[in-house]
Amino acid sequence: MIKEKKDFQKLTEKSEQSGLILELFSMLKHNKKWWLTPIVLVLLLFGLLIILGGSTYAPFIYTLF
Template identity: 65%
Template sequence: MTEPDSKPTADHEHQTEPGFDDQNVGLLRELFELIVHNKKWWLAPIILALLVIGLLAVLGSSALAPFIYPLF
């Protein structure tokens, strides 16, 4: 019998668990996959509302602020 190599190869050094890929998936893509895979559709309106509020906060501190204030 031959003993398997005790040192990992370069391909397996960065993998921590099965199914791990080296692609960097964005946060929004990961949230979308969570909603679809786990069927948590009730999270979609909450995430959408948080994104809209965040966008308004960012635009409120920019030169577009005078155009946003009439919305409130």
């Protein structure tokens, strides 16, 4: 019992949380939904734009173009 209890604890201690991109693609791979890839990619780019658009730096960036 005690040995196994350590298993999950150990797993969380030695593991890092995967980043968003890796997670998304592992999901698509796991669920065999490759056909979602292009739309996920484009949405991620959009995400970047939206995050920048909502940041303190947004007005600077938009004076740049």
